[in-house]
Amino acid sequence: MKCRECSGELEVARSCGRVRMRCTSCGKEYQIHEVAADLDDKTVAILERYTAIIYD
Numbered sequence: 001m002k003c004r005e006c007s008g009e010l011e012v013a014r015s016c017g018r019v020r021m022r023c024t025s026c027g028k029e030y031q032i033h034e035v036a037a038d039l040d041d042k043t044v045a046i047l048e049r050y051t052a053i054i055y056d
């Protein structure tokens, strides 16, 4: 999925037990709820893997 600032690619970033989306181009970070409406299938699949880890 794309960054709202620069259209760069967002990657899932996990830190301190929280999962965020981070732009690989400009470095802007988004909380998951901020971008929830735009999540694509690929990103959702990644997040499901992370939440499985976090809440295990």
Ligand SMILES: [Zn+2]
Pocket (backbone or CB within 6 Å): 003, 004, 005, 006, 007, 008, 023, 024, 025, 026, 027, 028
């Ligand atoms: Zn960006």
